[in-house]
Amino acid sequence: MKIRKLLLSVIIVLLAIGGAISCKRHTSKKLQEKEESQIIYRICDSCQDVFAGEDPTCPECGQEQCPEVLEEMNRLLTGLWDYAESMRVQDRPYGYFRWSRSAYDEYSTMASYMALNGYNLLSRLGYPPPLSQNQLEEWRETAESWYNPETGLIEDSLPLKRLGISGSEYESIFLLYTQRWLTILRTAGVPGDFVVPKNLIQKYDVFADVDQARAWLDSMKNVPNPWGWGSHAARNLSRHQKILADQGREDGVLDFVHQWIDENQNPETGLWGPPETPLHDAVAGHFKIVKGMYLIYGWPIHYIERTIDSALRLQDSTGSFGPGPCENFDALYSLYVLKRETDYRSDDIDRAAALNALEVLRYWHEDESGFSFNRDSALLTVGGWPQLMPEGINEADIYSMAHWPMAVVYMRAILLGEDPEPKPDAR
Numbered sequence: 001m002k003i004r005k006l007l008l009s010v011i012i013v014l015l016a017i018g019g020a021i022s023c024k025r026h027t028s029k030k031l032q033e034k035e036e037s038q039i040i041y042r043i044c045d046s047c048q049d050v051f052a053g054e055d056p057t058c059p060e061c062g063q064e065q066c067p068e069v070l071e072e073m074n075r076l077l078t079g080l081w082d083y084a085e086s087m088r089v090q091d092r093p094y095g096y097f098r099w100s101r102s103a104y105d106e107y108s109t110m111a112s113y114m115a116l117n118g119y120n121l122l123s124r125l126g127y128p129p130p131l132s133q134n135q136l137e138e139w140r141e142t143a144e145s146w147y148n149p150e151t152g153l154i155e156d157s158l159p160l161k162r163l164g165i166s167g168s169e170y171e172s173i174f175l176l177y178t179q180r181w182l183t184i185l186r187t188a189g190v191p192g193d194f195v196v197p198k199n200l201i202q203k204y205d206v207f208a209d210v211d212q213a214r215a216w217l218d219s220m221k222n223v224p225n226p227w228g229w230g231s232h233a234a235r236n237l238s239r240h241q242k243i244l245a246d247q248g249r250e251d252g253v254l255d256f257v258h259q260w261i262d263e264n265q266n267p268e269t270g271l272w273g274p275p276e277t278p279l280h281d282a283v284a285g286h287f288k289i290v291k292g293m294y295l296i297y298g299w300p301i302h303y304i305e306r307t308i309d310s311a312l313r314l315q316d317s318t319g320s321f322g323p324g325p326c327e328n329f330d331a332l333y334s335l336y337v338l339k340r341e342t343d344y345r346s347d348d349i350d351r352a353a354a355l356n357a358l359e360v361l362r363y364w365h366e367d368e369s370g371f372s373f374n375r376d377s378a379l380l381t382v383g384g385w386p387q388l389m390p391e392g393i394n395e396a397d398i399y400s401m402a403h404w405p406m407a408v409v410y411m412r413a414i415l416l417g418e419d420p421e422p423k424p425d426a427r
């Protein structure tokens with residue numbers, strides 16, 4: 001059961017990334033001023049700490065030539081596409097990717113989807129991978145060859161059915177996945193021309209009216225996983241709003257969901273979930289709910305200062321915001337969004353972002369292999385999951401290649417005042 005939950009979480013994160021990457025970059029006057037006045041943070045690999053200053057010598061231990069955090073980020077992003085290429089199936093048309101170099105599956109459509117997300121992200125960050133227009137066109141043709149006109153879906157060889165995920169749940173996951181493929185192909189400049197059937201989209205409209213939306217949200221009230229239900233709620237609402245837009249009508253669902261989510265935020269912590277919710281899940285929930293709803297629909301964000309306190313309280317002395325990649329990336333996102341709203345503890349937020357570089361750039365990345373999603377244990381190899389890590393430990397994988405740079409995006413946003421995902425009213 002636990003594995004199944006984990007697997008679903010991974011798939012949901014995976015699908016969420018496409019939306020994030022399509023946002024436009026926005027450089028403001030504020031950024032130019034900021035770049036001139038910014039504090040330089042450096043990593044000391046000897047102390048395992050981060051310090052501020054022009055002088056590259058660590059004030060604690062005397063280690064010389066400590067690199068700047070931002071330069072380290074640039075260095076890692078520059079070499080990132082090489083890792084993606086090492087996971088590509090070389091003797092097929094462009095677009096076939098494996099989960100990792102030694103993955104058992106010959107290829108996976110989801111690995112290809114992740115790689116294209118990574119391509120879009122690196123392009124947006126100013127590190128465009130060296131792909132020709134022909135290669136991109138070939139990639140689109142590859143994706144289209146996976147589209148099944150009978151089901152209206154692009155599927156994957158993932159053994160979801162063996163894990164008990166089948167029927168409508170299975171169909172719903174791949175419906176979202178197929179829609180996301182269209183989004184990321186468009187972002188890459190090679191729009192696909194397959195169509196997701198409208199009746200299939202309507203079949204999974206969980207928020208079809210206010211009563212249905214209320215019943216669903218109320219059933220989540222005491223679930224100590226706001227990250228999980230937050231992502232489902234965002235997906236449900238987005239699907240419903242698209243249906244309304246297609247039909248050219250409006251109803252009260254959007255306003256109702258807005259009110260419900262506002263009312264269920266805890267004013268003392270700025271977070272969602274019952275008291276027993278682990279702090280890292282609650283902060284991750286803030287990320288999902290704010291990113292997936294507040295910023296999409298332009299709702300004002302509340303309890304900003306208390307939320308900043310909560311997110312900063314989560315970080316430990318090693319820079320970590322939680323046990324896995326997601327918790328770190330999610331907390332950085334929330335801090336970026338909140339810092340945009342206020343000057344409250346902004347120096348603490350900068351320092352926290354710089355300190356998290358120890359976790360992201362050192363712990364989750366190795367120069368020889370790139371970013372990995374897993375450290376020191378054989379995660380996700382049970383039950384036939386496509387074996388992200390067949391050798392058990394620390395192998396770079398395509399998922400992380402596309403995922404970890406997001407953490408770098410938000411670190412840069414915090415430290416440089418960049419605004420990679422502007423608020424709706426600023427777009």
Ligand SMILES: [Zn+2]
Pocket residue numbers: 044045046047048058059060061062063
């Ligand atoms: Zn030191």
